[in-house]
Amino acid sequence: MKLRFLSLLIILTLLSCKNDGNNSEDNYAYLGGEIMNPNSDFVVVSKSDMVLDTIKLDNRNRFLYKVNNLKEGLYTFYHGGEIQMVLLEPKDSLLFRLNTLEFDESLVFTGIGDKKNNYLINEFLENEIQEKKIFKFCQLKPNVYENRIDSLKAFKLKKLKTFKTKYKPSALFEKIAQANIDYNYYSSKEVYPFVHHGNNKTEIIKSLPKDFYNYRKSINYNDIFFKEYHHYNSFLRYSINNLSLENHLRHSTDVEFKRSSLCYNLDRLKLIDSLINNENIKNELLYYFTASYLSKSTNSENNDVFLSAYLSKSSDETGKNEIKRFAASLYNLKDGGHFPDIKIVDYNNTEFNINSLINTPTVICFWSNTFYNHFKESHYKLNELKVKYPEVRFIVINIDDFGSDRPKTSLKENRFKFKDEYQFKSPKESIEALAIQPMTKTIVIDKHQKIVYSNTNIFSMNFEEQLLGAINR
Known part of the structure; x- marks a missing residue:
C-alpha cells in the first residue's frame, strides 16, 4: 500500500x-x-x-x-x-x-502543500482535545478562567510563529491559521456563562471583567471568506447564544434561565435577523437554531410559534421547505401517537415492516458510520440495557445510504451481534419521516405500538426511569 x-x-x-x-x-x-x-x-x-x-x-x-x-x-x-x-x-x-x-x-x-494542511488538521484535533479542558476550566472564577485560556492562546501563537519561521508560508495561510487561534479563543469566552455552574446567568455575567468581550467590537459577523470555516461558524453559534442570553435577561422575569424556553429561542432568531446581513450566513444560522429547537421541543403550540418566526425571517426557500417537513414529521411522532409504518431490512436482506416487530416495550435507536464514536458508545450502552431489561426489545437502525457492507463490517470488527440490527429500506424518506436529528435521538414505544417518548436519549440521566414507565404501561 x-x-x-x-x-x-x-x-x-x-x-x-x-x-x-x-x-x-x-x-x-x-x-x-x-x-x-x-x-x-x-x-x-x-x-x-x-x-x-x-x-x-x-x-x-x-x-x-x-x-x-x-x-x-x-x-x-x-x-x-x-x-x-x-x-x-x-x-x-x-x-x-x-x-x-x-x-x-x-x-x-x-x-506540495502538505506542511500547511498537516498543521491545520493537527490544530483541529488539538482543539477537540482542548474543548474538554475548556468545559472544566469554565467552573473557575472569571479572572482565573481568562488567565487559563490566555495561556492556551499564547502557546498556540508561539507554535504558529515557529511554523512561520521554519516554512515561510503564504499570507493566506497565516490569515487562516491566525483566525483558527482567534475564533477558538473567542468561542471559549462565549461559552463561559453557559457552562459555568448555576442557573443564575445574570449574576454570572455581572461577575465578568468589564473588558471580557472587548474583542466583539472588531468581529465581522458577515465574513464571506470564513463563512464555510468550521471555527468561524462555531464562534458565530456560541456568540449568538451568548448575545441572545444578554438580551433575554434584560426582559425575562424567569427566576432561572432555561435554554429551552420559547422566549429565549425567539430572542435568538431576532438577534440573527438584526445582526447578520449576509443572506447565506443569516439563513444557515436561522436554519440551524430552528432545527435545534424543534428537535428538542415537545410543545406543539410553541413549535408553531417558533416555525412562524423562522419562516418570516429566512429567505431560503429550500431551507424553509425542509424545516416545514421536519416540523410535520415531529408532529406525526408526538407522544401517544402510533409509530409510522417504516420498512427496514436485516443483514440477511429480509424486509420487515417495523411495526410487525413491536409487540413488547421497544426502544429504537439509530447510528451511522459517519459518527463512529457514537456508534461504538451507543452499542456498548445498549448491551448493558439489554441485560438489565430483558423484557424490552432494542431495535437498532443504521441510517447510511451506501449499502450494507460497511455497516456489517463495523459491527463485525467491534464484535457486536447482528440480532435486532437493521437498515432502512428507503433511508432518505425514513430519516425524514422519523425526523432523526440529532443522531442520539431515541424513540420509546409501548407494547401497543404507541409512542411513549418521541425524542429521548439512552445516555440521559432519566432514561431508565422513562424505560420503566413504558414497561409498566
Whole structure:
C-alpha cells in the first residue's frame, strides 16, 4: 500500500514539474488520495457551496483530481458522510491518506502543500482535545478562567510563529491559521456563562471583567471568506447564544434561565435577523437554531410559534421547505401517537415492516458510520440495557445510504451481534419521516405500538426511569 501511495506521489510531482515553466498554466492544483475502508466509491470536491466534481475511486480506492482555474483558498472534499477542508494554493499537489473508521485522526497529507494542511488538521484535533479542558476550566472564577485560556492562546501563537519561521508560508495561510487561534479563543469566552455552574446567568455575567468581550467590537459577523470555516461558524453559534442570553435577561422575569424556553429561542432568531446581513450566513444560522429547537421541543403550540418566526425571517426557500417537513414529521411522532409504518431490512436482506416487530416495550435507536464514536458508545450502552431489561426489545437502525457492507463490517470488527440490527429500506424518506436529528435521538414505544417518548436519549440521566414507565404501561 505504501508503494502504491508513493507511486501516486511521484506522478503528482512530475505533473507539477511539467507545468513549472509555463506561467499561463500555473493557476492549478492537484488533490488526490487513498481511502481505506471506503463508505462509497466516490469523493466530492467543492468550493464555496459549489460542487466542482464527483470523482470515482479506482479499484485501489484512490483518486486524483486537477483543479483548473484555481481560486486559492479553502476547498472541501466529501466522502461517505464525512467532510474535511483543505487549503489549496497555486501549483499545490496535495495527497492524503485516511481511514474512514477514524476519519480526522487518520488523515495525513503529503506532497506540495502538505506542511500547511498537516498543521491545520493537527490544530483541529488539538482543539477537540482542548474543548474538554475548556468545559472544566469554565467552573473557575472569571479572572482565573481568562488567565487559563490566555495561556492556551499564547502557546498556540508561539507554535504558529515557529511554523512561520521554519516554512515561510503564504499570507493566506497565516490569515487562516491566525483566525483558527482567534475564533477558538473567542468561542471559549462565549461559552463561559453557559457552562459555568448555576442557573443564575445574570449574576454570572455581572461577575465578568468589564473588558471580557472587548474583542466583539472588531468581529465581522458577515465574513464571506470564513463563512464555510468550521471555527468561524462555531464562534458565530456560541456568540449568538451568548448575545441572545444578554438580551433575554434584560426582559425575562424567569427566576432561572432555561435554554429551552420559547422566549429565549425567539430572542435568538431576532438577534440573527438584526445582526447578520449576509443572506447565506443569516439563513444557515436561522436554519440551524430552528432545527435545534424543534428537535428538542415537545410543545406543539410553541413549535408553531417558533416555525412562524423562522419562516418570516429566512429567505431560503429550500431551507424553509425542509424545516416545514421536519416540523410535520415531529408532529406525526408526538407522544401517544402510533409509530409510522417504516420498512427496514436485516443483514440477511429480509424486509420487515417495523411495526410487525413491536409487540413488547421497544426502544429504537439509530447510528451511522459517519459518527463512529457514537456508534461504538451507543452499542456498548445498549448491551448493558439489554441485560438489565430483558423484557424490552432494542431495535437498532443504521441510517447510511451506501449499502450494507460497511455497516456489517463495523459491527463485525467491534464484535457486536447482528440480532435486532437493521437498515432502512428507503433511508432518505425514513430519516425524514422519523425526523432523526440529532443522531442520539431515541424513540420509546409501548407494547401497543404507541409512542411513549418521541425524542429521548439512552445516555440521559432519566432514561431508565422513562424505560420503566413504558414497561409498566
